[in-house]
Amino acid sequence: MKAVLCKEFGPPEKLVIEDVPSPEPKEGEVVLDVHAAAVNFPDVLIIQNLYQFKPPLPFSPGGEVSGQVAKVGAGVKNVKVGDRVIGSCGWNGFREELAIEEARVQPIPDEMDYVTASAFLMTYGTSHHALKDRAQIKPGETLVVLGAAGGVGLAAVELGKAMGAKVIAGASSEDKVQVAKDHGADDGFVYPSGPLSKDQQKELSETIKKLTGGQGADVLYDPVGGDYAEPALRAMNWDGRYLVVGFAAGDIPKVPLNLALLKGCQIVGVFWGAFTGRERARHEENLRELMDLFKAGKVKPHVSKTYKLEEAAEALNEMAGRKVKGKVVLKVR
Ligand SMILES: NC(=O)c1ccc[n+]([C@@H]2O[C@H](COP(=O)([O-])OP(=O)(O)OC[C@H]3O[C@@H](n4cnc5c(N)ncnc54)[C@H](OP(=O)(O)O)[C@@H]3O)[C@@H](O)[C@H]2O)c1
Helix, strand or coil: CCEEEECCCCCCCCCCEEECCCCCCCCCCCEEEEEECCCCCCHHHHCCCCCCCCCCCCCCCCCCEEEEEEEEECCCCCCCCCCCCEEECCCCEEEEEEEEEHEEEEEEECCHHHHHHHHCCCHHHHHHHHHHHCCCCCCCEEEECCCCCCCHHHHHHHCCCCCCCCEEEECCCHHHHHHHHHCCEEEEEEECCCCCCHHHHHHHHHHHHHHHHCCCCCEECCCCCCHHHHHCCCCEEEEEEEECCCCCCCCCCCCCCCHHHCCEEEEEEEEHHHHHCCHHHHHHHHHHHHEEEEEEECCCEEEEEEHEEEEEEEEHHHHCCCCCCEEEEEEEE
C-alpha cells in the first residue's frame, strides 16, 4: 500500500511516496481502508518538527481520516469490519491503510460522505469546545473570528451562529470574508496580510470596535496569533473572553497583561486534543451535539478542493501559503 512519508524534517517538498507493508491490527486496534484524509495546519507543522507532538521518523503526516474498517484486532468491542468511521490519528493519516486504536474512531452518520467526514472532527470539535466549554458563549453576544475562512475559523463562524451569537469575520482578503459571510457571518472586515505596522495594528483594533458598536468583542476567536493578537485583545469588551486557539501567523505573541486587567476580560486557552483525552464524557457529549447539528443542516465543512494522495505536498503548500478557503482534503481512494 502507498504512504506519504516524512523521512527527514522540512518543507512539503521533502515528503516521499513509497510502498510500505499493509498493517496488521494489534490488540485493541482496527485497520482502516482510508478513503479521505483532511489537511489541517498541524500537518504543516509536524513535518517541520514544529508541532507539540514529535513522532519518530519515518511517519506520515495526516491527523484525521475517514475510511472503512477492514480488520479488527483482539479485544475490539464496539467496531466491526465494514463500519464507516472517522479516525483521529494525530499523524500517519496520509496512507492507504491505517492501524488505529478502537478508542480513536467514531462512526460516520449515514448522511455524511467520506470527504466531509474526514474534514469534520478536528475543526468543528475545536471550535465547538472553544465556544461552548471555554468561552461559554451566550445568545446575543458578539463573536469576532480571525482567520475566519480557515478550517477552525469557518467552523467557529458556523457554530457561533448556531449558538445564537452575532458573528463578525476577519480575514486577509475580500474573497475570504465573503466565504465567511456565505457561511453565516453577519459582518466582516479585511485585515492586512502582515507583518502589521503600529498604525495597522491600531486600525485593526478600531475596526473591531466600530463593528461591535463601540463595545468590543464579547468573545474573540484567535487561531492566527502573530501581530494580530495584541490589537485584537485591545478590542475586547468588558467581561470578554479571548480564545487562544493557534498561531498560524508563526509567531507566538507576547501581550501586555495589563490589557486583561483594564478590560476585565479573560485570556482563555483552548487545547481540543488534550480535552478529548482528559474529559472523555464531555467530549463524547460534544460529539453527539456536533453530529446533531450536522444532521440538522446547521454546520457543514466547506471543502474547497480535493487532491490525490500523490499531491499531498501541493495540498500542504496551499495551506502553508495561506491560500486555502475552508478545507482541502486528500481523496485516497
Ligand atoms: N487549539 C486547538 O485545539 C487547535 C486545534 C486545531 C487547530 N489549531 C490551530 O489553529 C490554527 C489554524 O488551523 P487551521 O487548520 O484552521 O488552519 P488554516 O485552515 O490554514 O487557517 C489558518 C488561517 O490563519 C490565517 N493566517 C495568518 N497568517 C498565516 C500564515 N502566515 N500562514 C498560514 N495562515 C495564516 C489564514 O487566514 P487569513 O489569510 O485570512 O489571515 C488562514 O486561513 C493553527 O495554528 C492550528 O495549529 C488549534
